Amino acid sequence: MLLTFSYLRLECPGAALAEPKGSSWVKVPPMPNDLPAAVAIGSGKLPPNLALALVPLLVLIVALDVYCLVDLARAKSVRNVPKWVWAIVILFVSAPIGALVYLFVGRDRGHDATHDPAPAGAIIGPGGGEAGTGREAGADGDAGAGREADAAGGAGDGVNTDAEAGLGVGRAAGRPPVDQMPPDCRPIVTTSGLTRDYGGAGLFDVDLVVPRGSIYGLVGPNGAGKTTLLSLLSETRRPDRGTISMHIGRNQIAVCPDVPEFDGWLTAAEVTDLARSLVAPSAGKQAVATALATAGLAGSAGRRVGGFSRGMLQRLGLACALVGEPELLILDEPTSALDPAGRAEMLSLVAAMRGHRTVIFSSHILADVQRIADHVGILRDGRLLYQGATKDLIDTYLEPSWLVRIAGDPEPVAAALAGEPWTTRAEPAGADAIRVDATSLEAGERGIPAVIAGCGARQVSCEPVAADLESAFLALTGAHS
């Protein structure tokens, strides 16, 4: 306890203390035996004033203990030890220390006695999420202006808004300058020579072009620079060199990290409403309800997010991103924490945004990217190895291949196919099948039926061997290794 001993003096029985000359100390007569503290300890009686003075202190301590016990009783769960242990700690550890220990160490901030325990619903399609259309016009003005003014102060170094667009866009070969394109055909994001060097690692000379309305998948191995690129686009980091041109207002961009975090004592509805108040203050609460429903959290809107799983947090992050009806959605590994069903729902939701919203998402699951992305960028060691249409990537970097089944002996047909100039491989694959690789998709599709017919063989089936992004990715990165 904090006691300050000013003006005190010591008296030792049997020993005469030398009092300093000129001292201001006051010699106090020996303490009579009937003083309050002595009485309190000796006879158990307290003077009336002291008893009255102790009452508020005792009330405070008891109130704290009672509060903690009530909180413990209402809690669905507690941390570190079982509830009955915390009850003992609160009751029997020296008051109010036991209660304070419970508040800071044992209280589960995620619990909410009033929450709706219904499980998360399924993600619904965007068709149900159109409430609030038209509110952006009202929301854009102030928020957008504020953000740009703020960025001008230093945070937005190297980042251009639509008015400044065009810098460095000509670096990309084969497309007209952005400022000469019709507004609807302009890419929504372009970067030029974007570089962020972390001492050898990072991102180097990236010229990104994201078409408006596209689903752009960013793929690459760990450490390729995907998150760095998304961080630069979302302005949470700044480039060392190069420019970023965003052809939309800053308030029309929403970012969702791979591991969204929120204050655990807020409910899902409150978190989403907070996002709405920041990016679309004129939108009503219906926008919050719609965003939560779209993300599959309608049944958990009243739950505190401290108890959410990582998958539910990803859904909540998506709800917060969608509540402002953004034109550009930047998603970092949006399916990394979802179960297979949730992943499929999330991918369907993102795919359905094609055309009316641009999505840039990173993923290391190539099947996900192939399934929904119409454009893809492949990063490795911080460099953009490829960007373009997903289909073109597969067509360019994979030799088309077919499995041809025929009735009868496949050997003569395989030999005939092998003799064709457009064939790179033709060999029997079992008793009635031939594996044929061609130099191009068109050559194979035209040539295979003609050769089979020329041999007089009967074709049972001709199936393309699946060409996937993973194969293309391996072919591409292998070619550059």
Added chain:
Amino acid sequence: MATATSSMTWQSMNLWRLEWLRLKRTPRALTMAAVFVFFGLLQPILTKYQSQLLSHVGNGVRISFPPATPAAGVSGYFRELAGTGLIVVVVIAAGAFTFDAHHGLAIFLRTRVTGFWRLIVPRYTVNAGAAGLAFVLGALAAWFETSLLIGAPAAGAMLAAMLCGVVYLGYAVAVTAFAATLARGTLATVGIALAGLFALPIAGVYRPIADWLPSALTSAPAALLGGTHHLPHYLPAFAVTVAVGGAALAAAVLRLRVREI
């Protein structure tokens, strides 16, 4: 599902309400109020009966004190401005300002606000307000207990002492906001803030500036209650404290703007 959600009711959120809920739904407000009121109730009792209490632990050594005065009764509480009370306020404020310690939370806030002052001002105002209110509640408790046990302190001096305390705690919260931009974690922020707040009185050994330092406000209550000085004597310290606190907040906004996550 949209119907189920839309049937729910909740108060509209904004960054001000976020801070209010942070105090209300976590033990922060309760802890601050409990600590200050606890010391407000306890210190006058200890002052009144310190001789008797210590006589039982003296091992034959008798410790004598001058008679307790009302000023001494409440001064014990006001010393919490530079002790436990200050530490509690800094710890609680640091928890609110260190949002950059959580990457996902930092992205959520930083990519949505239109200016970093919008993140700082509500946090500062609500935390400083709560700290000031808790301090005043404790002072009122100390006033009550002292009046009951020893005698009523001068009302004018009490109010002036409370003003010193509230202004100093506001300064401490501003320093914590700045410290949170020098470090990311809560513990490091608390360490930096307390180091700055506790180190400042050392500069006071240089007498010409002692009365201008914010730390002068921590010793002001005892002088005001004892009649050594009156409130105008501390006007320079008030001015410097408010100016430095404002500068700390401005610096916090600037540093947040340039910091990457």
